[in-house]
Amino acid sequence: MNNDSHKPIIGFTCGDINGIGLELIIKALSDNRILDICIPLVFASNKSINFYRKTLPAINFSYHSTKEFNKLNHKQVNVFNCWEEEVAIQPGQLNETGGKYALISLEQAVAALKDGHIQALVTAPIHKKNIQSENFKHSGHTPYLKEAFNVNDVLMFMVAENMRVGLVTEHVPVSEIAKHITKENILSKIKIMHQSLQKDFGIDKPKIAVLGLNPHAGDEGLIGTEEETIIKFAIKDAKYSMLAFGPYSADAFFARGQHEKFDGILAMYHDQGLIPFKSLAFGEGVNFTAGLPVVRTSPDHGTAFDIAGKDKADADSFLAATFEAIDIVNRRNGYAEARQNPLKRRSARLIANSVDERLEEA
Incomplete structure (x- = not known):
């Protein structure tokens, strides 16, 4: 059996393209060991990824470019191209461009989440002011997702x-x-x-x-x-x-x-x-x-314009958000399975208790 079929596909929005979002994504996903537990899919563009990849010379980051969900590479980071045009990226600048492309990334990622193309979403930071538009009149991701999923x-x-x-x-x-x-x-x-x-x-x-x-x-x-x-x-x-x-x-x-x-x-x-x-x-x-009926996580910080593009962003919280998304997907699957089979749930508890007892004895 192909183990890749059991790995969840985790989507990543790019956040404000002038913030630290894409730098965090590159840093967090550059360790190939993450490919053992998930299939990453970044909603951005090749050009935006390449822009920030050049600012991180010490990091070896490769990816597979795609426009189709059925053509993902399960052994590589995937970039879903949400736009093709040249975009003037200005790290550290608060402008309309940053908000515009953050929303494009978010909208396409949420559509993929609704359609089941991805099993969880990790959102990079947005700026709550410059993302405001006819399609985004919210104080952040949380109320936007509440409306998007009609809960x-x-x-x-x-x-x-x-x-x-x-x-x-x-x-x-x-x-x-x-x-x-x-x-x-x-x-x-x-x-x-x-x-x-x-x-x-x-x-x-x-x-x-x-x-x-x-x-x-x-x-x-x-x-x-x-x-x-x-x-x-x-x-x-x-x-x-x-x-x-x-x-x-x-x-x-x-x-x-x-x-x-x-x-x-x-x-x-x-x-x-x-x-x-x-x-x-x-x-x-x-x-x-x-x-939500779906899984969404994000790091616990903002766009950090003051360090954007300077290779100073710490990816620990972003990595934690990625691991938590994977863990929650797996726990939800286990919870649903246990509800269907209470005996299996009881058996799992007994095994866990037995392991705890052995550890205490040791």
Whole structure:
């Protein structure tokens, strides 16, 4: 049997072509060992790849060019040519060109994801301002994908080896956060996190911590009332079907290492969750969009125009996003198979427990 048939095809968008996206792709995919676990397909153009390849003389990167999904080379990185014209690439520059071709890459990659030509998508960073157009009126990838796949809600889920943090609100001005903190919104995010931890991360009975909105989680109503009137009731409803706890004071929660006791943490807003996550994830954090019928990940950083084209970009987070996408595809396949065959699932658990016991004895 051909082992290539079991490797997932992983799509990569180029992101803003004036940012670090293509440099990250070349660096991350230049190690041929990645071809043992997936078939990479980059949505860009030969000319854009070649432009950045010249800025990385120490890296040996080769690829197969294609315009057809049924002609992929399973033993090489593939570049799906989304455009043919000459494009003026200006590393480090924020301009309309960067946004235009980032959207072309994204649209074609999402179409391929919908049609099943790729099994997961890793998105390189975009700039949220210059990508705005008639076809993109969103604050980022997450709401764009929510609309593209017509789902009621999704969760921006930041994952790393040592923690997983989801957000109730994403790219929302601080002055508008409170109006989005509703029982319905919180409960929806808890449910998505719970399902994702089971299906995407293989945790049967995940424990979820919910943070408060206000300093000291409101101090029983002395510093804001959202915890007493909204958040506690959402957690109470969640407890009927899952393990949810809180609300916790965000500063003490991370400072005392409580995040290590939970499988997932739900933060109320962007910086409340991402500042501790990026501080504690050791540069290998991944942004995963939970709640979609497909798999999408991205690195936990932006376009980094200040270092674009200078061979300074660190590909660790991008590599982590690639590995996480592959792992989630495989876990989802295993989850679906286990649901169809509960005996196989029980057998797998018994084997895993036996291995753990032997390791402890050793």
